[in-house]
Amino acid sequence: MRRFWFYLGLIGRYLGLFVTVGVLASAALALVPDVRAPGPFMDRWQENLRVFLLFDYFAIDPNRGFSVWDVLLAASWRTGTLLLGALAFSLGPALILSLRIEQSRNPRISRVTAQVLRSLSNLPVLIWAILFMLVAFQFAGIVPVFSQIREGAGAAVAAAVILPILALVLGDGALGSTLDRFQARARDIGRSETMLAVRARGLRQGRFLVRSMVPDVVDEAASKATLFLSGAIVIEVIFEWQGLGWRIWQALGSVKDYPVILGCVTVVMALVLGAHLLRDVLRAAALPHLR
Known part of the structure; x- marks a missing residue:
């Protein structure tokens, strides 16, 4: 039981860090005015949060002809x-x-x-x-x-x-x-x-x-x-x-495709935090005194 709570706390810590960084990234992108979302900062931030928290990347964008998920899958x-x-x-x-x-x-x-x-x-x-x-x-x-x-x-x-x-x-x-x-x-x-x-x-x-x-x-x-x-x-x-890096660079250029930027940042965060979570889990399994 102690081992279960240790691993659960470990996953919760990384999940909390993932959400925190995602919320901050959503706010940072909302600071930049977008012609497709010309409203105030809070409206843009709420839209970015909806995309991030609900992982709303599957809808087909008529301006692109494909979904953000297609871009993320190929780039990942x-x-x-x-x-x-x-x-x-x-x-x-x-x-x-x-x-x-x-x-x-x-x-x-x-x-x-x-x-x-x-x-x-x-x-x-x-x-x-x-x-x-x-x-x-x-x-x-x-x-x-x-x-x-x-x-x-x-x-x-x-x-x-x-x-x-x-x-x-x-x-x-x-x-x-x-x-x-x-x-x-x-x-x-x-x-x-x-x-x-x-x-x-x-x-x-x-x-x-x-x-x-x-x-x-x-x-x-x-x-x-x-x-x-x-x-x-x-x-x-x-x-x-x-x-993912190339996509971020392109999206930051003349296109200003903020959903793609947010999606790429989300995937990069998941890769980095996932690698560190796997490291901590394997170290705890190999070295029981760390638990």
């Missing part, structure tokens, strides 16, 4: 693909290198590789995105934008998928901070009394290391999900990757 899977790819390219290599450095008798190559990746990740996301765009066009004649996935073939499709993910992973120190955390954690585990006992018994050290680092991997994934979603706006605009 594109941003989700970008996010999952970035998490895989970030957490996977960092975990493998950290384990090899800790377990190998001569980890020189792994250490050098980690140091090179750490140095490369010091550049901002914007710089990496522009560099990848220029290199792909200059040396391969490819413009790695999202439309290549539908119309291109072979190298063009691979470049349009991989280069945005690499720019997101390498930018803003994301990969470097993950490497630092995983290496420090693997070092601590490797020098712990439990690991000494594992070595003394001749058991497999790798399995114990991986199992002990699961909470750290989950925690890092939730933290990096927030960072990657922030950087995804830059990536999606430059590579025309028509996800």
